[in-house]
Structure formats: structure tokens, C-alpha cells
Amino acid sequence: MAMGAGEFEQAVENIYSFVPTLVLKSAILLNIPDIIANAGPNASLTLAQIAEKLPTKTPNLHSLSRILKYLSFRGIFVQTQTGQNPSDPRYSLTDSAKMFYVRENNPASLVPLLLMLTHPVLMAPWQHLHESVLQDCNAFEKAHGKDLWTYEKEDPTVNDVFNNSMSTITILLMGKILSGYDGFKEVKTLVDVGGGKGTALAHIVKAYPHIHGINFDLPHVVQTAPSVPGIENVGGSMFDSIPSADAIFFKNVLTDWDDESCIKILQNCHKALPKSGRLILAEIMTAEDSNSYKSIEIVFDLVMIALANGGKERSIHELMKLLQLSNFNVVKIVELPGLSKLKIIEAIKV
Numbered sequence: 001m002a003m004g005a006g007e008f009e010q011a012v013e014n015i016y017s018f019v020p021t022l023v024l025k026s027a028i029l030l031n032i033p034d035i036i037a038n039a040g041p042n043a044s045l046t047l048a049q050i051a052e053k054l055p056t057k058t059p060n061l062h063s064l065s066r067i068l069k070y071l072s073f074r075g076i077f078v079q080t081q082t083g084q085n086p087s088d089p090r091y092s093l094t095d096s097a098k099m100f101y102v103r104e105n106n107p108a109s110l111v112p113l114l115l116m117l118t119h120p121v122l123m124a125p126w127q128h129l130h131e132s133v134l135q136d137c138n139a140f141e142k143a144h145g146k147d148l149w150t151y152e153k154e155d156p157t158v159n160d161v162f163n164n165s166m167s168t169i170t171i172l173l174m175g176k177i178l179s180g181y182d183g184f185k186e187v188k189t190l191v192d193v194g195g196g197k198g199t200a201l202a203h204i205v206k207a208y209p210h211i212h213g214i215n216f217d218l219p220h221v222v223q224t225a226p227s228v229p230g231i232e233n234v235g236g237s238m239f240d241s242i243p244s245a246d247a248i249f250f251k252n253v254l255t256d257w258d259d260e261s262c263i264k265i266l267q268n269c270h271k272a273l274p275k276s277g278r279l280i281l282a283e284i285m286t287a288e289d290s291n292s293y294k295s296i297e298i299v300f301d302l303v304m305i306a307l308a309n310g311g312k313e314r315s316i317h318e319l320m321k322l323l324q325l326s327n328f329n330v331v332k333i334v335e336l337p338g339l340s341k342l343k344i345i346e347a348i349k350v
């Protein structure tokens, strides 16, 4: 049967679907969103005005205009003709460009996430995805001979790229977590297991200053955590033991591991908690029926095959099963405002 033109074009578009991410990365590396924003509110710049802010005296204006044209088509910039000179368009920012400012302390930034996912070290495992099927292996390990966490230990740049990316995403999510879930108010000591740079805990302790926070992660990760009043940074492995506290928080950690590893981690939580101690999990929770998956949850799940140690996205029931097998009783499932997939599960030690 002959293939329709629509099918052919769709297939070709699928093949080229790496282009938007990498063109956006080039605009970020050229600092273009900031160049336009720094020109003032609602600024609209010509190609020459953008080019003169680039760190070169000989920019290729043809390449620059093609990059800007494409990203205008993708809704990052707005391209307008000036009227007098139709060959000299101007470029301004859309609201979504704000997420791509390179400047420091941009609370909406998605730049560290993009730079992490497109870092050559984190792109390499995708070349081995098929081997994860054929050889039942970890794609990251196939690419680099060690898992991501060991790689980070030996490469401070990748350690920073990964942890900064997690930290900026956490900044974006913590407001929603704290407005949707108030269970921290009864907690006195809280350990954030796999807490990275301690960003989640810093938000929690700011909202509930009576809490003593323990940010627990691998030693090379907590070394990069800033010192925050009310938070102790403790290095170690959750597979060995977890510091004692009356409650344990996890955000986006179980997703990195296979079921067997998750049960080991949860058993160590069980040992670290007092009788009736509380476990608070903030994880992506997929639809129960894979036919109802949204594209993004399937994408997140594939990222776990590429980068994590047997990790996967799980449904509420899959997470509840792991908790039951580790002797925790689920007492609450909390939906978060503005988030359809990240939810909280609260469980009590049996």
C-alpha cells in the first residue's frame, strides 16, 4: 500500500525531532533571550542589534537569522517586520522566553535542565538505548563504564550540571508542594533523602522554621550544597543507612531505581524512623492505565531507561505496593495545584 504524503512528512518530522532542543540550546549559548530582555521591557531588536552583543566581531548573520526565524516559529521569539525595511525583521520575546534567560537567579529558569539533558555525557547513553533491551544493561553504564552517580563523583562538572539542574526544577516545584501539602507542620526533624543541594529542604525549613532539616545525599553531592541555617548536610548512601528523624522526605528519587532497590531504600527508611514515623514521597505518578499516558510521562519514563539505574515512572498503585512490601501504610495521597503528575504520598511506618 502506498504511503500518504502526511505519513511520510510525519515520519520525517519524527526523525528530525532532535532539532528544536538543540537549536534552542544554541540560542541559549548565544545568550539571545537575555540580550533582548536587557534592551528593556518589550524590546524588539534587529538582527544587527542582537549581533553586536555577541562575543565576536564577525558573526554569521545568515545563521543567526535562521536560528531566530526557527525559534520564532517555535514560539520563543516574535519576529516582526519593521514596515520601512521588510528585509530587516525585529525580534522580541514571548512569555515562554523568560524560562530561557541565562542570567543567574532567574526563578523561572529551565536553562540548567536543558543544559543537563543535552550535555554530551548525558546524551551519549541514548546511543545505547537499544542495548538496554538486547543486553538488559544500564544505557548510561554502557556509554561510560559506570553509572551516573559514580560518573558525577569523578567529574565535578557533570556533578554540578546535574545537581544545578535538579535544584532549579525543585525551586519551580516547591511553592506548589508547600501550598498543596501541609503535613510538614507536625514534623520536628526531617531528612530529605537524595536531597541534592538541599533546595527542597531550604524551602521547607523557610516555611516551617521549627524543623531541623537533614539534607542527605552522596558525599560528592552534599559537598556542593550551600550552608543554610537549620539544615545539616550529611553525606552517605541510602543503601547503607539513613539518618534518624521523625519524618523522611523524598523527591524524585525512587523513580531512579528498580523495585528491588526501592524496597532496600524503603527498608532503610523503616529502620531510620521511630514508631509511626512518617514518609513523605513527592514523585511523578503516572496514569494507572498506560493507554491514558500523556506524552510527557512516557518521555520521563524513557529518560529513566537512558540515565538511571533501572529506574522507571510508576503509578500510585505501583508506589503503594512498594510501600506495603516495605511495611508502610499509605495514609494520604495529595494532588498538587497546577501539577497533574507530581503528587505526594504520605505513609506511616507499621
Ligand SMILES: C[S@@+](CC[C@H](N)C(=O)[O-])C[C@H]1O[C@@H](n2cnc3c(N)ncnc32)[C@H](O)[C@@H]1O
Pocket: 149, 166, 167, 170, 193, 194, 195, 196, 197, 200, 216, 217, 218, 221, 236, 237, 238, 239, 250, 251, 252, 253, 256
Ligand atoms: C533525581 S535526583 C533528585 C534530587 C532531589 N531530590 C530533587 O528532587 O531535586 C536523585 C538524587 O539521588 C541521589 N542519590 C543517588 N544515589 C544515592 C545514594 N546511594 N544515596 C543517597 N542519595 C543518592 C543523587 O545524588 C541525586 O541527588
